[in-house]
Amino acid sequence: MPDQPNPEGSQNARVGSRIGLFIPCFIDAFYPEVGIATLHLLERLGCPVDYPFDQTCCSQPMVNAGGHAESAATQQLFVDNFSDYEVIVAPSGSCVHQVRDNLTAIEQTPAVQHVRNNTYELVEYLHDVLKIDAFPWAHFPYRVGYHDSCNTLRNLGHGKPSELNGTDFSKPRALLEKVAGIKLVTPERPDECCGFGGTFSVTEPEVSSRMGRDKVADHQRAGADYIVSADSSCLMHQAGCASRSGIPMRFLHIAQILNGSVP
Amino acid sequence: MNSPEQQSGSNSPRAESETQPRPARTPPNRRVDHRAAARQFLDSPVHAESHDTRVWALRQRRDRTAGAVPEWEELRETASQIKNHALTHLDQYLEQFADTAAASGIHVHWAADAAEHNRIVHEIFERHGVQKVIKSKSMLMEECGFRTYMDRAGYDMIETDLGERIQQLDEEDPSHVVVPAVHKMRSDVSRVFSKTLDADAANDDAHYLTETQRQATRPLILDADAGMTGANFAIAETGSFVVCTNEGNADLSANVPDLHVASIGIEKVIPRVADLGVFIRLLSRSALGSPITQYTSHFRAPKSGGEMHVVLVDNGRSERLGSDKFWSALKCIRCGACMNTCPVFRRSGGLSYGATYTGPLGLILDPSIDARRYSNLPFASTLNGSCTNVCPVKINIHEQIFEWRRILVQDQQVPxxxxxxxxxxxxxxxxxxxxxxxxxxxxxxxxxxxxxxxxxxxxxxxxxxxxxxxxxxxxxxxxxxxxxxxxxxxxxxxx
Incomplete structure (x- = not known):
């Protein structure tokens, strides 16, 4: 993609940049504690954070289902809300991928390009920009299976996907390993999709649920007490599958652990 | 190309009390309902579980053999660039291939579409008084509906690839480009053979079943008037073509009868013999996790006293080549790695796609064949991107799926x-x-x-x-x- 933005080349992202916090619509509605943990974490790391009050959504619901023209007004609203900030940070990989790579239904004005080039997913921001090396306030004495969402892994580059040859790395695991007491466990299929897939979860509910159950069961066999991810949408789907099929699994967003906002 | 594991088969499971799920055929002018077929597949838990496990095992073997090649990612990049080059100079390489092949005594034909392909081959057979034909596996012939066409014309067409033969005897389409009967358990195969080959219905031992098929098919091979193959690669420099199999069945098809007809898609051409090694190293590692197929056969001239024909088929390929977003799908070497890694394919089975091409590859090829009929397929994906990462020629499969959604909505092909x-x-x-x-x-x-x-x-x-x-x-x-x-x-x- 020739017009792909390059956040790593951004001049704005540095310690002290004014952050516009984007709380995706489903986190806003169903997981406010994830939004609160993200805000607290950024603030205790010394970041000035604003929450633009008229924000709604990144426009992914329409675009994921093929509706680009239908997404234009939502994309414009997103840019209007966030273009005044040096950087935008969101605790959701799929929304950040949408903003960075697919905010293309509207004219690519300087404001739009600024927003696309300066939007970060939380783990990237902590790992690549702030380069945090300790979370002294966090303590989590449990076995954790980390769920790499497909968007963070294969579109944002959180780690090395299992399909590619090369040196292993994982930004979210590198952060979690700094949390006292935590033990990371690895399922048999470490980065197989959990079956959420946005619109897929309702266009193909049977396959989607089956994948979700398989994913949770794989973590359970690996001994996980918690499944943790940087994408609450995957977790919402997996939690729904686990509770329906009676698998006792708990789910947390990575922000909640890094912020120490859970036991 | 068929899996060696499928041949030895001793690990292949059975499902005694569960019959094989069979999706209903979609009538003409209707949309294929992938969801309904997938649901039906999942409602057969033994088949569904076994399919996921077996196809995932192919992906794992691919990871192991690819992981043992330090320059794997460079190989993929080189293969991608060779294909980019060949496809952007396709006219020139096709003419070079045709001229060089003709100079070796091969009869070269050009077919604009499936109908022309079928007619050309039919005419060759008529000229030679052919009645009985053996063929090896060819996705292009599937695409052209060739076997159905010849069946109607009164010819006996015999598949020689074991998986394809099982599917032919069961009157079912192949469910996977490399392992066409991977959705079947050996108890299903036993049922098919007991009905069609007079096999002992109580015996579903894989060796017994394979041997039964072999004994039934060998006389047909020896008796055939003509043999057909596809081709994995056509080499412009030498005017030769290469067929990769694990059963040697293409060699039987090509060499036993005096008349050999090869159907080749125009996108199969590569410039030089030297390029071939790159693809051979990638193909079977990506497909089955084996370093190379058992047979890699080069055909460059008719045998003495025999006749060899090559039919170069377009069937929508030139049009795709002109498409900004979708031309690179022509780079595909039909290894099936995208299917093996696809979590949706593994859980829904290849027949759920209701199309010649299944899995991620099908999602990006089928809508250009019939946008309305296959309009649901690009939505049968989570866009997880694993297919793109395993693709040995680096086709951006998941981005093309995403783009197809945009086009289908824009062109009002969705409800x-x-x-x-x-x-x-x-x-x-x-x-x-x-x-x-x-x-x-x-x-x-x-x-x-x-x-x-x-x-x-x-x-x-x-x-x-x-x-x-x-x-x-x-x-x-x-x-x-x-x-x-x-x-x-x-x-x-x-x-």
Whole structure:
């Protein structure tokens, strides 16, 4: 993609940049504690954070289902809300991928390009920009299976996907390993999709649920007490599958652990 | 190309009491319903579980053999560049191939579409008084509906690839480009052979079944008037073509009868013999996790006293080559790695796609064959991107799936209800006020909120999954207003 933005080349992202916090619509509605943990974490790391009050959504619901023209007004609203900030940070990989790579239904004005080039997913921001090396306030004495969402892994580059040859790395695991007491466990299929897939979860509910159950069961066999991810949408789907099929699994967003906002 | 494991088969499971799920054929002018077929497949738990396990095992073997090649990612890049070059100079390489092949005594034919391909081959057979034909596996012939055409014309067409033969005897399409009967258990194969080859219905031992098929097919091979193959690669420099199999069946098809006809898609041409090594190193490692296929056969001239024909087939390929977004799908070498890694394919089975090409490859090829009929297929994906990463020629498969969704909605190939609810979602999400009202309750939030609620009703989410609940303390938005706006307003007042 020739017009792909390059956040790593951004001049704005540095310690002290004014952050516009984007709380995706489903986190806003169903997981406010994830939004609160993200805000607290950024603030205790010394970041000035604003929450633009008229924000709604990144426009992914329409675009994921093929509706680009239908997404234009939502994309414009997103840019209007966030273009005044040096950087935008969101605790959701799929929304950040949408903003960075697919905010293309509207004219690519300087404001739009600024927003696309300066939007970060939380783990990237902590790992690549702030380069945090300790979370002294966090303590989590449990076995954790980390769920790499497909968007963070294969579109944002959180780690090395299992399909590619090369040196292993994982930004979210590198952060979690700094949390006292935590033990990371690895399922048999470490980065197989959990079956959420946005619109897929309702266009193909049977396959989607089956994948979700398989994913949770794989973590359970690996001994996980918690499944943790940087994408609450995957977790919402997996939690729904686990509770329906009676698998006792708990789910947390990575922000909640890094912020120490859970036991 | 068929899996050696499928041949030895001793590990292949059986499903005694569960019959093989068979999706209904989609009538002409109807959309293929992938969801319904996938649901039916999952309702046969032994088949579904076994399919996922066996196909995932191919992906794991691919990882191991690819991982043992330090320059694997460079190989993929080199293969991709060779294909880019060949496809952007296709006219020149095709003519070079045709001229060089003709100079070696091969008869070269050009077919613009499936109908012309079928007619050309039919005419060759008529000229030679052919009645009985053996063939090896060819996706292009599947694409052309060639066997059906010849059956109607009164010819005996015998598949020589074991998996294809099973599918032929069972009157079913192949479900995978490399392992066509991978959706079947050996108990299913036993049922097919007992009906068609007079095999002992009580014996589903894999060795017994394989030997039964072999004994039944060998006389047909020896008796055939003509043999057909496809080709994995056509080499412009030498005018030769290469067929890769694990059973040697292409060699039988090509060499036993005096007449050999090869059907080759025009995108198969590569410039030089030296390029071939790159693809051979990638092909079987990607497909089955073996370093190379058992047989890699080069054909460069008719045998003495025999005749060799090559039919170069376009059938939509030139048109695809002119498409900005989709031309690179022509780089495909039909290894099936995208199917093996696809979590949706593994759980829904290849027949659920109702098309010649299945899995991720099918999602990007089938809609250009018939946009309306296959309009559901690009939505049968989570866009997880694993297919793109395993592709040995680096086709951006998941991005093309995404692009097909845009085109199908824009060209109004998806149902009206879906398009109108996209517009409704767009209206809600572009208005802060409407949006705030919409997420007051779980019901309305799940309806209006992201991806999962665009046009389906709640039961789609809730059928096999529990719904999230709206937290008692309200949304993040509420929390922020109550805890932070107040401070901000107070500060402002005191300023």
């Amino acid at each position: 009206w209800i879906k398009r109108s609810s996209l517009a409704a979602a767009g209206r809600v999400l572009s208005s802060p006020k409407t949006f705030r009202a919409a997420i007051r309750t779980t019901q309305s939030a799940l309806y209006y909120l992201p991806d999962w609620a665009i046009y389906n009703r709640l039961n789609s989410w809730g059928k096999e999954r529990d719904m999230p609940t709206i937290p008692g303390e309200g949304t993040f938005h509420d929390w922020y207003r109550n805890n932070r706006m107040h401070d901000r307003n107070t500060n402002k007042d005191t300023d």
